[in-house]
Amino acid sequence: MRKFFGMISESIKMSVQNIKSNKMRSFLTMLGIMIGVASVIGLITIVQTATDYVMGQFSELGAGTITVMTPGTSLKVGLSEKDIDTLRSIDGVDGIAPSVSTTVSAVWDGEIYDNVTMEGVDVSYFAHNDIIEDGRSFREFEADGYTQVCIVDKTFTDKVLKKRNVIGQTVHIGGYDYLIIGIQGDSTNLSAAYSDNSNSDGSVMVPYRNVMRMTFANNITNMNVYVKDGASTADVETALRQELDRIYNKADNAFSVINLESLVNVMGSVQSMLTSMLGGIASIALLVGGIGIMNMMLTSVSERTREIGLRKALGAEPARIQVQFLMESIILSLMGGFIGILLGLVIAYIGSSLMDVAFTISWGAIALGVGFSAAVGIIFGWMPARRASQLNPIDALRSE
Amino acid sequence: MSNIALDNSDKILVMRDICKDYKMGGETLHVLKNIDLSVKRGQFLAILGPSGSGKSTLMNIIGCLDVPTSGQYKLSGRVIADEDETSLANIRNKEIGFIFQSFYLLQRQTAFENVELPLIYAGMPEKKRKERVEEVLEKVGLADKMYNLPNQLSGGQQQRVAIARAVSTNPTILLADEPTGALDQKTGAAVMDLFHSLNEEGRTIIMITHDRKIAGHARRIVKILDGIISEGDVEDA
Ligand SMILES: Nc1ncnc2c1ncn2[C@@H]1O[C@H](COP(=O)(O)OP(=O)(O)OP(=O)(O)O)[C@@H](O)[C@H]1O
Ligand SMILES: [Mg+2]
Numbered sequence: 001m002r003k004f005f006g007m008i009s010e011s012i013k014m015s016v017q018n019i020k021s022n023k024m025r026s027f028l029t030m031l032g033i034m035i036g037v038a039s040v041i042g043l044i045t046i047v048q049t050a051t052d053y054v055m056g057q058f059s060e061l062g063a064g065t066i067t068v069m070t071p072g073t074s075l076k077v078g079l080s081e082k083d084i085d086t087l088r089s090i091d092g093v094d095g096i097a098p099s100v101s102t103t104v105s106a107v108w109d110g111e112i113y114d115n116v117t118m119e120g121v122d123v124s125y126f127a128h129n130d131i132i133e134d135g136r137s138f139r140e141f142e143a144d145g146y147t148q149v150c151i152v153d154k155t156f157t158d159k160v161l162k163k164r165n166v167i168g169q170t171v172h173i174g175g176y177d178y179l180i181i182g183i184q185g186d187s188t189n190l191s192a193a194y195s196d197n198s199n200s201d202g203s204v205m206v207p208y209r210n211v212m213r214m215t216f217a218n219n220i221t222n223m224n225v226y227v228k229d230g231a232s233t234a235d236v237e238t239a240l241r242q243e244l245d246r247i248y249n250k251a252d253n254a255f256s257v258i259n260l261e262s263l264v265n266v267m268g269s270v271q272s273m274l275t276s277m278l279g280g281i282a283s284i285a286l287l288v289g290g291i292g293i294m295n296m297m298l299t300s301v302s303e304r305t306r307e308i309g310l311r312k313a314l315g316a317e318p319a320r321i322q323v324q325f326l327m328e329s330i331i332l333s334l335m336g337g338f339i340g341i342l343l344g345l346v347i348a349y350i351g352s353s354l355m356d357v358a359f360t361i362s363w364g365a366i367a368l369g370v371g372f373s374a375a376v377g378i379i380f381g382w383m384p385a386r387r388a389s390q391l392n393p394i395d396a397l398r399s400e
Numbered sequence: 401m402s403n404i405a406l407d408n409s410d411k412i413l414v415m416r417d418i419c420k421d422y423k424m425g426g427e428t429l430h431v432l433k434n435i436d437l438s439v440k441r442g443q444f445l446a447i448l449g450p451s452g453s454g455k456s457t458l459m460n461i462i463g464c465l466d467v468p469t470s471g472q473y474k475l476s477g478r479v480i481a482d483e484d485e486t487s488l489a490n491i492r493n494k495e496i497g498f499i500f501q502s503f504y505l506l507q508r509q510t511a512f513e514n515v516e517l518p519l520i521y522a523g524m525p526e527k528k529r530k531e532r533v534e535e536v537l538e539k540v541g542l543a544d545k546m547y548n549l550p551n552q553l554s555g556g557q558q559q560r561v562a563i564a565r566a567v568s569t570n571p572t573i574l575l576a577d578e579p580t581g582a583l584d585q586k587t588g589a590a591v592m593d594l595f596h597s598l599n600e601e602g603r604t605i606i607m608i609t610h611d612r613k614i615a616g617h618a619r620r621i622v623k624i625l626d627g628i629i630s631e632g633d634v635e636d637a
């Protein structure tokens with residue numbers, strides 16, 4: 001055992017000596033590993049950071065939410081309030097928030113603003129979307145379709161009202177006077193994100209029955225279904241589909257159910273596919289680096305044939321010679337690997353700041369880099385080391 | 401193997417009918433022809449012969465660096481043909497000290513490190529190693545050149561480093577191939593003095609030379625000509 005450790009430490013010493021005395025060649029050989037490891041780490045970290053970010057956004061928006069759209073058939077367009085009540089009674093459904101929206105004009109201070117989005121939502125919407133920054137959300141009794149209360153967003157406050165203290169004031173929207181009861185913060189819902197363009201005059205949220213009354217619509221074609229905590233979104237989705245099939249008599253294309261959670265899953269598999277694809281490409285660089293190491297080690301063995309013969313004559317066992325050369329190739333590729341890791345992290349850092357997402361050091365990628373380079377050292381150093389250990393001492397001594 | 405007689409226990413080395421052939425193209429070159437040689441423990445033997453007679457070839461076989469084409473060889477009671485590469489390495493490390501015709505020092509390592517090498521392979525701990533290296537380098541008169549690289553040493557000094565390396569592990573046999581070949585007369589004589597004192601310590605020395613005068617330092621001379629061995633004129637065997 002002691003002899004074994006002595007052997008390892010001597011090998012390390014000799015390897016370092018050898019690498020030092022061949023600085024340029026060693027560096028060029030390490031370059032291959034460096035580039036390979038740097039690209040593995042850089043690419044994997046960038047892909048991971050980017051998709052983690054996008055997925056985070058998605059699940060923030062859609063955790064436990066199923067979007068149902070019901071264009072319906074010519075016989076039955078959309079869903080009635082009664083249908084919605086049926087859907088509400090499905091196991092695992094926490095609430096259903098129909099959403100309807102239309103573009104209206106608003107009058108404030110004698111001026112007319114044409115491009116205001118009026119969004120009709122249900123009371124249950126607020127239980128799942130924490131968007132009220134100031135004031136309050138609707139009460140159940142205000143959802144009768146006749147109570148005119150609204151929640152305004154930042155853009156509307158800035159562009160139309162042009163002042164901060166608006167709660168309790170009345171604004172004329174779509175032909176009716178609405179009492180402002182709340183202000184919505186940075187919008188986190190998808191439709192607001194869509195309408196967030198520069199010529200929009202902002203949006204106001206009102207109880208959905210108000211919108212339906214105003215647009216003379218009797219049916220609901222768009223809603224969010226919220227799933228209870230702990231219930232399976234997939235199960236709820238299946239139950240929803242069954243119920244909608246029954247409502248629409250299995251007519252084709254009468255409805256669509258979008259489960260954001262399954263979208264997140266798709267994203268996840270896209271990510272792992274992308275990761276392994278890029279990882280595969282980068283591994284080719286690593287393979288080339290490994291061949292470089294093998295080439296250098298073979299050169300080194302043939303250059304040092306006489307030295308190997310002498311060492312054997314002085315009593316070095318074949319195993320010791322093998323360990324010595326293997327150690328040299330491992331050290332070489334680990335050195336390349338470490339520099340490659342640093343380089344890869346720099347690439348990943350630059351990449352993530354260009355994409356404007358938070359940079360996270362992936363320890364998995366670093367472990368991968370260390371593991372990869374050690375493995376390359378062992379795999380590609382094995383054959384040259386074995387060849388050195390099997391040299392016939394007298395032929396080796398007599399060489400050149 | 402059993403036909404090597406067992407009554408040879410005072411013999412450190414016994415060779416029976418050793419032949420070494422080299423295949424050169426279609427022809428076979430017989431370099432060593434039916435060599436019979438036995439050497440007593442503590443002997444100072446010279447193998448004398450002209451260039452190309454097979455001296456180095458014989459030394460390589462004695463030193464377990466090369467294997468004979470046929471014949472039996474027993475060293476310190478062990479049948480060499482039965483040993484694997486690893487135990488051959490250990491035999492070379494413990495039993496034999498080589499002094500090669502052209503020194504063979506590692507050029508990138510200091511005198512100290514060159515002498516240290518066989519001790520590392522013997523598994524000696526670092527502190528003891530340092531003491532031992534200093535001791536043998538002092539003995540060959542190189543205490544002040546320990547950290548010189550070979551190319552910072554004269555030929556004679558390099559030869560003495562090679563001798564120090566050969567004796568460092570305290571081997572039973574010292575094998576020297578033309579130890580004075582590259583030296584002037586004065587340094588050559590100093591090396592011979594060193595050999596005499598090493599021999600007086602009880603070490604077996606086998607010295608290979610083409611120089612009759614140098615061979616005269618030994619207590620027994622064996623002549624080799626065209627791969628055939630014959631006892632020489634100085635004889636105490
Ligand atoms: N590997 C080899 N292949 C072919 N022939 C060889 C080989 N090694 C040695 N010989 C031949 O064997 C013969 C003896 O060589 P050896 O080196 O033993 O001579 P030597 O007596 O040591 O000579 P010198 O005094 O010049 O060193 C030479 O003719 C040489 O050409
Ligand atoms: Mg010779």
